[in-house]
Amino acid sequence: MQRTWITLSLLLLLLPGCSVRNTAIGDAVETSVPTAPPARHVFLFIGDGMGLAQVELARALLPEGDSLAMTSLPVTGLVSTHALDHYITDSAAAGTALATGHGTMVGTIAMGSNRLDTLKTIVEIAETAGMRTGIVTSVGIDNATPACFYAHSPSRTRIHDIASQMVGSGVDYFAGGYAEGNFPLMRARAELDYGDIDSLMLAGGYRIARNARELREVQPGKPVWAYGQYGRSAAMAFAMDADSREMDLAAYTGEGIRLLENPKGFFMMVEGGKIDWACHGNDAAAVAHDVASFDRAVRQALAFYRSHPSSTLIVVTADHECGGLSLGNTAGGYESRPRLLLNQKLSLERFMDKVALWRSERRVTFPMALDSLEVFFGLGSPRDSALVLSARNRRELQVAFTSSMAPFPAPDRFSPAVSAILNRRAGIGWGSRVHTAVPVPVFAIGAHAGMFSGSYPNTVLGQRLMQAAGFSGATDPHPGEFSPAPARSAP
Known part of the structure; x- marks a missing residue:
């Protein structure tokens, strides 16, 4: 039986495009088959x-x-x-x-x-x-x-x-x-x-x-x-x-x-x-x-x-x-709802362009901005409790909005704050x-x-x-692995 398995394995190695799989650990060892035509x-x-x-x-x-x-x-x-x-x-x-x-x-x-x-x-x-x-x-x-x-x-x-x-x-x-x-x-x-x-x-x-x-x-x-x-x-x-x-x-x-x-x-x-x-x-x-x-x-x-x-x-x-990016965050625990992100109707970049226009025209008030959040992000909508803005959310957003309406070059803190709220509600986390x-x-x-x-x-x-693709060439002398400099002893 062992000889039969060895013979079968050798036969598989000779077949173009075949690989031998170790069923115990699930790894596949791809063979190099010179006769197999290159990808065109x-x-x-x-x-x-x-x-x-x-x-x-x-x-x-x-x-x-x-x-x-x-x-x-x-x-x-x-x-x-x-x-x-x-x-x-x-x-x-x-x-x-x-x-x-x-x-x-x-x-x-x-x-x-x-x-x-x-x-x-x-x-x-x-x-x-x-x-x-x-x-x-x-x-x-x-x-x-x-x-x-x-x-x-x-x-x-x-x-x-x-x-x-x-x-x-x-x-x-x-x-x-x-x-x-x-x-x-x-x-x-x-x-x-x-x-x-x-x-x-x-x-x-x-x-x-x-x-x-x-x-x-x-x-x-x-x-x-x-x-x-x-x-x-x-x-x-x-x-x-x-x-x-x-x-x-x-x-x-x-x-x-x-x-x-x-x-x-x-x-x-x-x-x-x-x-x-x-x-x-x-x-x-x-x-x-x-x-x-x-x-x-x-x-x-x-x-x-x-x-x-x-x-x-x-x-x-x-x-x-x-x-x-993490699919889950501390605030939401195991109650993740990523599909809440479907309430967002435009990119954060496009929304920031709108906020920049508000700043230059100086005609948009905070209540008007909140109305925009419901339109573009679903935030504040009564149709889903996960989208309702708390009093604390509103206070944080008002501070960010006021700061963002200051003359340039004051940064836009309002748009990232809006995005962060929706991300948290959806169970999304970011590390950097x-x-x-x-x-x-x-x-x-x-x-x-x-x-x-x-x-x-x-x-x-x-x-x-x-x-x-059938292209021959030298191998990389540097395999792409970062190698930090060795630590030096203290003088």
Whole structure:
């Protein structure tokens, strides 16, 4: 019997795409099968700031019976996110790890830890192999995460220089956000002004599509930069604030598939960047809506996978967690009601814009502000006892409102106070307004997806992505694990 089991195990090892599972502990050991063809259609989805809590919160707010596509993927893993010089990373170092398979210092875009050596990205390698490439994001196209896939810079703050590298990148499809580096202030701050980015892109052979109709007119093989309305940081609107006439992340992903598909294959990175921005603001409702929007983009890739299962790889992960989100808090104990967040009708950022207008016009009184809370957050509504404002709540809000109506540069304390009340009532907790070192999830399906199970550093994910696509390359001498300097003895 033992000989039969050994023979069967060896047979499984020889079968393409098979793994041997230890049923006692439930681990799967993925085998490397040289004869298995590489993935020719590779999707990397990055939910910026998206930890497991953010994923679960989005699921909890879905309509009854709905589910997230990403959590249905059969392969799961866990990734640590440390930079070489910081236990808590930023999007530049984390994006570099995912794009190149190499660790680096925070603030660094696809360059080594010495900030002198450029690191070859998976986009550049894919282009050398004849594949088409695409980069889609809901934030500025020159923001840290997308930049790591097409640009090289010793500092993420050099955004005009980063944006100017788009035209020479060879990327076939840029979509989603605009370039903050093209704003007059950013050009004025740049060490060297390369000129208007739109003009550079047009001169370099790119088509610029500013709406869905213009993008649909673009034919495969024509490089294009697609964007619609954008905010003061060149980003798309939060999903819950978005104009229904504007393209969302899913629409940009679908158009990317149409434009990139070809016999030699493609690589496309899609980033849900506004998830991170919502986490920085501790805006739980906006987090849930943007994770759901990100997940709809994943569904576009899954639809393509169903027609090309043997050649498609989909990997969904995050660059880091943000905010230390917890689904449960001390105030609520075990009585958590996350769906109370559905009473929030606009993002905290959009509400802060309203408060800024109130301050400038000086016509809104505190009772009027309370009426707005019921309209936009459900707070004060008599239809649910969990939404009723106590006398203490009203006093706290009045103090915050009065402070926020003072002339600039007095900070807006009213909007965060409102959001905090709704979060507490919903059972939501936040540990910070910055990134954390909490490991992030990985979900995968398709060709060589088994390579992405287990627990490993983000640099390993970047390396495995290249291996799955059939790209050979050196392994990272720095595996991405933060190593603090040894303690020195007291003099």
